[in-house]
Amino acid sequence: xxxxxxxxxxHGRPLISHALNILKRAGLPVSIAGDRPDxxxxxxxxxxxxxxxxxxxGICGALQVTSVTMAIFIPVDLPLLPSSLLRVMQEIAQxxxxxxxxxxxxxxxxxxPAVLNRAVLPALQAxxxxxxxxxxxxxxxxxxALGQQVHVVRTELLLQAGRVEHAGGLxxxxxxxxxxxxxxxxxxxxxxxxxxxxxx
Numbered sequence: 001x002x003x004x005x006x007x008x009x010x011h012g013r014p015l016i017s018h019a020l021n022i023l024k025r026a027g028l029p030v031s032i033a034g035d036r037p038d039x040x041x042x043x044x045x046x047x048x049x050x051x052x053x054x055x056x057x058g059i060c061g062a063l064q065v066t067s068v069t070m071a072i073f074i075p076v077d078l079p080l081l082p083s084s085l086l087r088v089m090q091e092i093a094q095x096x097x098x099x100x101x102x103x104x105x106x107x108x109x110x111x112x113p114a115v116l117n118r119a120v121l122p123a124l125q126a127x128x129x130x131x132x133x134x135x136x137x138x139x140x141x142x143x144x145a146l147g148q149q150v151h152v153v154r155t156e157l158l159l160q161a162g163r164v165e166h167a168g169g170l171x172x173x174x175x176x177x178x179x180x181x182x183x184x185x186x187x188x189x190x191x192x193x194x195x196x197x198x199x200x
Contacts, residue, residue, distance in 0.1 A: 005179065006039060006076045010189065015179070016042050018079040025083035026090075028072060033058030056124065056133045063121040070094070074113045077179040080188065081113060084164040085175070089115050089153055098151035100143045102136075103176075105155045110176050111136040119146055
């Protein structure tokens with residue numbers, strides 16, 4: 001991006017603000033995972049213990065200090081996620097007992113949002129310490145360590161059942177559009193005033 005994603009402006013507000021609001025609208029308490037004291041004015045910040053392994057370090061740090069059994073993680077660069085998806089994923093994790101729950105769309109499994117049980121922490125830390133910082137592969141290792149599989153929620157089925165929706169009517173495939181470049185930001189900025197536009 002050439003600049004910090006968290007403070008990048010999207011529709012007049014930094015991306016970190018959008019991410020926190022998605023969680024809040026889902027009725028969830030919020031905190032920011034990672035060594036980011038500059039963001040403490042937005043929400044409480046959870047230390048990633050000096051990890052340089054990217055998001056997995058932040059996830060491990062958050063799971064170490066949280067008092068809840070399950071935590072939901074989203075990145076700052078998915079501003080189009082609907083809160084209803086997070087609520088339903090949390091419900092599915094509670095009902096099924098799965099320790100790792102992630103969504104899929106059009107047959108493609110997404111790494112985030114992810115619902116994680118604190119029980120996955122030892123395996124995630126082991127992956128981190130071994131220099132394997134990839135979140136998706138670590139999720140699979142952690143689930144297998146608990147005798148489970150990663151539980152994949154098909155977003156299309158949730159839509160058909162009327163359990164999730166996007167306030168602006170955006171198709172589900174676009175909910176997971178992440179911002180990795182200035183061109184990506186321009187494409188996502190095209191979505192305005194709650195009206196879906198062609199982003200392809």
